[in-house]
Amino acid sequence: MRRAVALALVSLLVAPIVASVLxxxxxxxxxxxxxATIALVAVLLVARLRTIVRGRVFGGEGAPGSESGEGDEGDGWSLVPDWQYEGRFAxxxxxxxxxxxxALREIDERAxxxxNRTRE
Incomplete structure (x- = not known):
C-alpha cells in the first residue's frame, strides 16, 4: 500500500506539470x-478506505486489534531494524x-x- 501512496503523491506532483505542457x-x-490523475488518486483512496473498513469490521490482518504487526502501517517501529533499537533509536x-x-521472545520460548514437556 505504501507504493500506491507514493505513486499517488508522485502523480499529484508531476501530472499538473505534464498536463499544463500538454x-x-x-x-x-x-x-x-x-x-487520469484525479481518477488514479480516487481509486487509491477508495482502495485504502476499503482496506481500513475491512480490517476494522472483520478484524482482518492489519486491523488495530490484530495480533500480527505485519499490516500495521501506523507503527513506525516496523521501519526500524531490530539491531538499531538500542543504537540510533535508543x-x-x-x-x-x-x-x-x-520479553515476548522469552515467553514464546517458554510456551x-x-x-514439548506436555507432549512427552
Missing amino acids: WTVDERAGIAIAG EAGGITRSEQEQ EREQ
Whole structure:
C-alpha cells in the first residue's frame, strides 16, 4: 500500500506539470492527463478506505486489534531494524521496544518448552 501512496503523491506532483505542457499543445491531452490523475488518486483512496473498513469490521490482518504487526502501517517501529533499537533509536524508545520484544521472545520460548514437556 505504501507504493500506491507514493505513486499517488508522485502523480499529484508531476501530472499538473505534464498536463499544463500538454494543454498548450493540445487541450484535450491536458484534460485527459488531469482526469487520469484525479481518477488514479480516487481509486487509491477508495482502495485504502476499503482496506481500513475491512480490517476494522472483520478484524482482518492489519486491523488495530490484530495480533500480527505485519499490516500495521501506523507503527513506525516496523521501519526500524531490530539491531538499531538500542543504537540510533535508543532515545526514541528503542531500548523499551527492544526489552518488550525480548520479553515476548522469552515467553514464546517458554510456551514451546511447556508444549514439548506436555507432549512427552
